[in-house]
Amino acid sequence: MTPTDQTLPAERDHHTGPLLEIRNLSVRYLTEAGEVPACDDVTLTVRRGEILGIAGESASGKSTLLTALLRLQRTPAVTSGGEVIFHRGGGRPPVDLVRLDERAMSPLRWSDLSIVMQSAMACLNPVMRLRAQFADVITLKNPTMTRGQVDERITELLRMVGIAPDYATAYPHQLSGGMRQRSLIALALACDPDLVVMDEPTTAVDVVMQRTILDQVLALQERLGFAIIMVTHDLSLLLEISDRIAIMYGGRVVEVGDAAEIYAHPRHPYTQGLRNAFPPLSEPVRRLTGISGTPPNLLNLPVGCAFAPRCPHAQDDCLALRPELRTMPTTGAGEPGLAACLHPLDRDETRRQDEDAARPDAVAVDSEALLASTMEGAQR
Numbered sequence: 001m002t003p004t005d006q007t008l009p010a011e012r013d014h015h016t017g018p019l020l021e022i023r024n025l026s027v028r029y030l031t032e033a034g035e036v037p038a039c040d041d042v043t044l045t046v047r048r049g050e051i052l053g054i055a056g057e058s059a060s061g062k063s064t065l066l067t068a069l070l071r072l073q074r075t076p077a078v079t080s081g082g083e084v085i086f087h088r089g090g091g092r093p094p095v096d097l098v099r100l101d102e103r104a105m106s107p108l109r110w111s112d113l114s115i116v117m118q119s120a121m122a123c124l125n126p127v128m129r130l131r132a133q134f135a136d137v138i139t140l141k142n143p144t145m146t147r148g149q150v151d152e153r154i155t156e157l158l159r160m161v162g163i164a165p166d167y168a169t170a171y172p173h174q175l176s177g178g179m180r181q182r183s184l185i186a187l188a189l190a191c192d193p194d195l196v197v198m199d200e201p202t203t204a205v206d207v208v209m210q211r212t213i214l215d216q217v218l219a220l221q222e223r224l225g226f227a228i229i230m231v232t233h234d235l236s237l238l239l240e241i242s243d244r245i246a247i248m249y250g251g252r253v254v255e256v257g258d259a260a261e262i263y264a265h266p267r268h269p270y271t272q273g274l275r276n277a278f279p280p281l282s283e284p285v286r287r288l289t290g291i292s293g294t295p296p297n298l299l300n301l302p303v304g305c306a307f308a309p310r311c312p313h314a315q316d317d318c319l320a321l322r323p324e325l326r327t328m329p330t331t332g333a334g335e336p337g338l339a340a341c342l343h344p345l346d347r348d349e350t351r352r353q354d355e356d357a358a359r360p361d362a363v364a365v366d367s368e369a370l371l372a373s374t375m376e377g378a379q380r
């Protein structure tokens with residue numbers, strides 16, 4: 001096989017079929033204090049070539065879900081139910097990743113699915129030069145490549161993420177934080193996977209570098225057509241780059257749908273709270289508000305909706321019944337989203353609130369009030 005055969009295709013068809021179907025996936029941590037249902041009955045689909053964003057406060061189960069998908073979870077995590085159907089490329093039959101034994105799972109990592117973690121330093125081997133680390137991954141899928149072919153491929157991958165090929169001979173500590181993070185992204189793309197899972201890939205770098213890295217990822221994704229599951233705390237950013245968004249709270253998906261639709265019309269009060277805590281993507285500027293209170297203790301979840309104790313719209317039934325995800329009626333042309341809420345928000349009410357929050361006097365108010373409400377919630 002020539003190096004040219006190994007290069008990533010310049011254009012790949014963007015299909016709309018499912019790539020990954022996560023069905024009722026549950027992951028628990030078996031701790032001395034009890035079972036922590038960190039990922040509870042999660043059902044989500046990732047389509048070929050799309051970007052699915054996942055947002056939620058800390059401890060909502062995002063990383064647990066991602067590591068379970070790649071079967072990288074460690075004790076005391078246990079996948080206690082559900083399936084993850086992966087539709088492999090190349091005419092191979094679909095597989096359930098939950099049920100594959102490690103011998104069958106291992107070849108899929110890097111080649112078909114790869115992951116970019118938050119901390120590049122923890123993922124790169126500090127005592128190996130980049131070249132050796134890249135060569136290990138490249139030759140997993142292409143064991144017959146010659147040294148020259150491997151080097152050509154490393155040069156190509158480094159260039160793809162804006163790193164001069166000379167750095168192949170560097171150790172990780174000789175790179176800046178941004179370069180390390182970009183190396184991880186290049187490594188994740190080394191075997192041309194269909195899905196790249198990114199867990200807060202840019203939180204360890206400054207905002208300018210964050211933007212540069214994300215722009216590079218988007219350009220590569222557009223050119224090469226791989227699908228991405230992207231987790232980041234920055235909901236505005238996620239909404240900007242994702243095709244669809246899933247919102248997690250207390251280990252469950254509470255809303256999922258088209259990114260633009262969710263931004264314009266969040267159905268779940270938690271989604272609305274997250275959205276209103278970040279500056280809007282474009283004008284008009286509106287007042288930011290926090291979400292009062294703190295995320296639930298997963299060892300002691302309330303009987304009803306886990307968000308009810310913090311929800312400004314909660315009614316009596318919310319405290320008694322746990323809502324399931326259900327299809328929301330849509331007035332737009334887009335595909336209807338799903339929300340797990342007994343009393344989903346009304347589109348007109350959201351529009352009125354947005355207009356109200358965008359009034360100049362409202363915007364001029366109060367970072368202080370925002371801080372006060374957040375502190376009050378944290379003390380509750």
Ligand SMILES: Nc1ncnc2c1ncn2[C@@H]1O[C@H](COP(=O)(O)OP(=O)(O)OP(=O)(O)O)[C@@H](O)[C@H]1O
Nearest residue numbers: 029031036038057058059060061062063064076298
């Ligand atoms: N090794 C572990 N043992 C016990 N509980 C754990 C373990 N790892 C995570 N958890 C619990 O699982 C829940 C979900 O954690 P997870 O790391 O998946 O959240 P997250 O949404 O990724 O948060 P963050 O945004 O802070 O990264 C949390 O309540 C956490 O305390």
Ligand SMILES: [Mg+2]
Nearest residue numbers: 062063064199
């Ligand atoms: Mg996490």
